[in-house]
Amino acid sequence: MRLGYACVNLSLGGKMRSLRLATLRERGLAYLQTLVDENLALLVAILRWNLAQxxxxxxxxxxxxxxxxxxxVPLEQIRFEAAQVAEVARLARQGKMRLSMHPGQYTLISATGPVWESSYRDLCYHAEVMERLGIEGDIILHGGGVYGDRQATARRMLAHxxxxxxxxxxxxxLxxxxxxxxxxxxxxxxxASGLPLVVDNxxxxxxxxxxxPLEGLPWERILSTWxxxxxxxxxxxxxxxxxxxxxxxxxxxxxxxxxxAAVPWTDYDVMLECKAKDLALLRLRQELGQAEEERITTPGES
Known part of the structure; x- marks a missing residue:
């Protein structure tokens, strides 16, 4: 079992630079490109830190x-600096890393009309980022709404x-x-779709x-989706x-x-979703390691 964390590294400090649409219109694509360069450099730094840990x-x-x-945003005009892309690929390969992305709450596979159109663009954007970085990875997505008719929505999700x-x-x-x-x-x-299922506890x-209960889920069926x-x-x-x-x-x-104990699998990955990010992972790993060491070194009762 391997542990992971999401998006932000508190040990290093710094966050991905975001941008308001008004600022983009005011400052243009050249400014957006500088943010992309900074964000990609931060990603490289995080992956180097992750590898070391x-x-x-x-x-x-x-x-x-x-x-x-x-x-x-004409994504085809945004450049990913070649040396940084090569470093991401090298670190991922060296560490046998599993990298993922998680579109936000407004990207809905179950939606219709303009919401589905924007969701489609957003999913394509995430796949394009992974393509440019040379990674396969996981794009994790919630099902979205039900819209008053679960069966019809399920059929629409499959069609989408x-x-x-x-x-x-x-x-x-999903x-x-x-x-x-x-x-x-x-x-x-x-x-029905052939998509893997990610269980969130x-x-x-x-x-x-x-x-x-969690331990009663059909874990063999869930595993088969992978x-x-x-x-x-x-x-x-x-x-x-x-x-x-x-x-x-x-x-x-x-x-x-x-x-x-509730998951009857042996080899799998767990994404920790904690506000303390990498700090939470390091603390949990230390506590689990200490407990295992105590279990091994403490003599059993006779």
């Missing part, structure tokens, strides 16, 4: 190209998946969410656990001071061990 699972920010899927270019479809994975699409509701869609706790590829899960814990579904800063070793 033995962290091989990481989510790339969707802001690598700010406003990258907006109709006013068929419409996607191959570069998007072969990277796309994830259960905390409101609309549970694991058991998404599983038939994944089986916190979302399942809010949407699905009353029907079936078609022999290494599966991936998400792990998070609730921030007690915020709305249901809000992620905590850190996670507990005891809670994570209970999660591992």
């Amino acid at each position: 033995g962290i091989t699972v990481f989510r790339i920010s969707s802001d690598l190209v700010p406003l990258g899927s907006h109709p006013e 998946i068929e419409e996607l270019p191959d570069g998007v479809r072969r990277r796309l994975r 994830e259960n969410d905390e409101r609309c699409w549970s694991v058991l509701e998404l599983l038939p869609i994944c089986e 916190l979302h399942h706790g809010l949407n699905g656990a009353a029907e079936v 078609g022999g590829r290494r599966p991936k899960l998400h792990y998070a814990e609730q921030d007690p001071s915020k709305r249901p579904g809000a992620h905590s800063d850190y996670v507990s070793a005891s809670g994570f061990r209970a999660f591992l």
Whole structure:
């Protein structure tokens, strides 16, 4: 089992530069290009740090190209500096890294009309970023809404998946969410479309656990959606001071061990979704390591 974290490295500091549409219109593509150069340099620095720490699972920010899927951004005119791209590929290859991206809440495979049109552009943008970086990776997406008719929406989702270019479809994975699409509701869609299913424990706790506990999920069917590829899960814990579904800063070793005990797999990856990002991963890894060391070195009772 390998652990990963998402988008921001707090040990290094710095965040991907974003951009308002008004600023883009005022300052133009030359300014956008400078932000892309800075963001790509930061990605290289993060991957170097990850490699040094033995962290091989990481989510790339969707802001690598700010406003990258907006109709006013001609992505074909945005340059990825060749040396930086080569370094990303080298680090990923050397560390056998699994890199992913996660489009935002307004990218909906279940939507219609203009929302689906913008969602289609956004999915193509994420696949284009991965193509340029020379990585396959995972594009993780929630099911979206139900729109008053679950069966009709499921059929529309399958039709939209068929419409996607191959570069998007072969990277796309669906994830259960905390409101609309549970694991058991998404599983038939994944089986029918050939898309892998990513199980999120916190979302399942809010949407699905009353029907079936985590350990009772059809794990063999879920594994089969991955078609022999290494599966991936998400792990998070609730921030007690915020709305249901809000992620905590850190996670507990005891809670994570209970999660591992519920998953009957051996080789898989876990993306930690914590506000403390890499710091949460390092703390959890240390606590798990200490517990394992204590288990090994402490004599058993006779």
